[in-house]
Amino acid sequence: MTASKSTPEHQPEVRYIPDSKYRLILVAAARSKQIQKGREPRLRSASHKPTRIALEEVSQGLVPFEVLPPREPVIPHHEDGIISG
Structure with a gap:
């Protein structure tokens, strides 16, 4: 179960549990x-x-984090209307 706060669609969503390994x-x-820069750990760990x-x-x-809403894709256009790629 993902703990999150409900927000309007245009607001970032604050979560506490990642929904994928990639986000983790x-x-x-x-x-x-x-x-590494000196912040204190939020738990005691056997690891250093x-x-x-x-x-x-x-x-x-x-560790709370924000999930930003998806942005509209930017579609480049060429002067003659043809997109090369």
Whole structure:
């Protein structure tokens, strides 16, 4: 179950549990950088490695993060109306 706050569609959604492995890695990487720069860990861990601590924190829902709404794609156009690519 994902803990989140309901917000209007144009607002970022605050979550505590990642909904995918990809998002877990992104959030944990950002948190790991914070720990490396001197931020205090939010839990006691057997590990002293910032990456491992960050993964544990995120997995336990201790690191809030925002999910931004999708943006409209920008479609480039050419002067003659033909898109090459």
